[in-house]
Amino acid sequence: MKEQMSIGLLLKQINNVYEKDFNNRLRTLGITASQCAVLDYLLTSRKEEVNQRDIEKALCLKNPTVTGLLKRLDEKGFILVVPSTKDRRCKNVYLTEKAYDIQRRMEADRKKIDKSLTLGMSKKEKEALVKMLEKVLYNVSEP
Structure with a gap:
């Protein structure tokens, strides 16, 4: 009998x-x-x-990770990082026109992958999967 894989390993x-x-x-x-x-x-x-x-907070990432991501996106011209007028220690992040230009393509690519992930599933199964994954995310998220 085949041993069942752990949920964590399957998710990974x-x-x-x-990715x-x-x-x-x-x-x-x-x-x-x-x-x-x-x-x-x-x-x-x-x-x-x-x-x-x-x-x-939104992406559940640590400061150094986000710092690197923002730096690379800024270098590539997708965002602008501007000191806040309210608090100079804080920097606001704004999208450039270049980011808006690729939005549709990013979404199309994501939909193609989502479709392949749920191949053979009914609409109800897909909805149930999303609900269960949201529960899993809630369970592992920091309070």
């Missing part, structure tokens, strides 16, 4: 395959899956001003 393997595929698709845009996640957050954020701390 799924993430590895997902590899997504990075390959995004390569033509000159960004990585991690950089895409930052751009997605900025594109969908309802906040008027977004700073590095907001990105860290």
Whole structure:
């Protein structure tokens, strides 16, 4: 009888395959899956001003990681990092036109991968999967 793989290991393997595929698709845009996640957050954020701390919290990432991501996105011309007028120690992050130009392509690539991840699943199964994964994320998230 085949031993069942642990949930954590399954999630890790799924993430590895997902990121590899997504990075390959995004390569033509000159960004990585991690950089895409930052751009997605900025594109969908309802906040008027977004700073590095907001990105860290939203993506569950540490300060040095976000610092590196923002630095590379700035160097590539996808964002501008500007000192806040309210607090000079704080820097706000803004998207450039270049980021808006690739938004549709990033979304299309993500939808293709999502479709392959849920191949053979009914609409109800997909909805159930999303609900379960949201529960898993909630369970492992910091309070």
